[in-house]
Amino acid sequence: MPARSFSIGSIALALLASPLARAGEAPRFEMPVACVVGTTCAVQNYPDDAAGPGRRDHACGLISYDGHTGTDIRLADIPAMRAGVAVLAAAPGTVLRIRDGEADALKSGPPQSQGRACGNGVVVDHGGGWQSLYCHLANGSVRVRPGESVVAGQPIGRVGLSGHTQFPHLHFELLRDGKTIDPYTTRPLADDDSCAVSTQTLWSTAAAAQLAYRPAAIVNAGFADAPVDLKAAEAGDIRRPSRDAAALVAYVRVIGVRAGDRQGFRVTGPDGAVLVDQTDEELKADKILWLAYAGRRRPAAGWTSGRYRAAYRLTRAGGIVAERNFEFDMP
Secondary structure, three states: OOOOOOOOOOOOOOOOOOOOOOOOOOOOEOOOEOOOEOOOEEEEEOOOOOOOOOOOOOOOOOOOOOOOOOEEEEEOOHHHHHHOOEEEOOOOEEEEEEEOOOOOOOOOOOOOOHHHOOOEEEEEEEEOOEEEEEEEEOOOOOOOOOOOEEOOOOEEEEEEOOOOOOOOEEEEEEEEOOEEEOOOOOOEOOOOOOOOOOOOOOEOHHHHHHOOOOOOEEEEEEEEOOOOOHHHHHHOOOOOOOOOOOEEEEEEEEEEEOOOOEEEEEEEOOOOOEEEEEEEEEOOOOEEEEEEEEEEEOOOOOOOOEEEEEEEEEEEOOEEEEEEEEEEEEO
8 A cells, every 4th residue: 555644534623622632742542453462463564664765664674565654453354353343542532534434345456546545434633733543444333423522442433444455454543733653653754764662652551562563473373274375364264174174284474574584383183293393494585464384185094183283483583573372173
């Protein structure tokens, strides 16, 4: 998505007086999605802080894309979205604008309409020139109206697929006096060409702990009865192995792999026998979202009932940057 910023229209609204941030004060923002980072959701893109072409997140990593202006908090897949995950007001404020009625659908390529790339969304005014923007809400889920006061943690909609998006997520963006601010640095985007994990943040203590920078993160993991592709993993269209399945495959999706990273799988059967032992595969390219899998063909006698276990590990420069242990029970 090449757009530098999102918009949900320019509907005029006379702002109500509110006990919000005064001039010179910065609000503190809570977690804007009712999920647990690292368990039920993950940050797929941070704001792009590169001062020019290319991409660079605030910690000198590449977990962003050129021109991205917000923090993308994604769900594991479309079934997780359909189960319903609330989008929350991140700070007290007054609803300024909304949009609803846009269909939920996966998009690819450039936006058809720049003005509607945000899809269904909400803009909240926090006083003192501060506003927050919530994009890609599920069709029909917006629960607030212009002029309504909200408190931090109040549900205002649900995570969806409206607008221009390729995965279910909330695009959360902060602005001050019309300039997009990186909540991880408290500065306007590309304001400083240096980068490092900042000690300054606009997140609350609890939100900062959840949204702490991760150089790589696992979106989801599981078992399948055949090799998996990204489209099927996003749709949740994956069959678990049965006793007569042609193969048993362990898979993971990882955010933020880098060229030179090394990955490994280890899969064991109910009796503890090692079925897969792939320990040191070097990755050849940078990928914001990477799908890896490893498996084994069915033995002549078929698969044994019981618990199958898998362990995945991604290392960088000799240190672990992401890992996941997972299992399933064969009937």
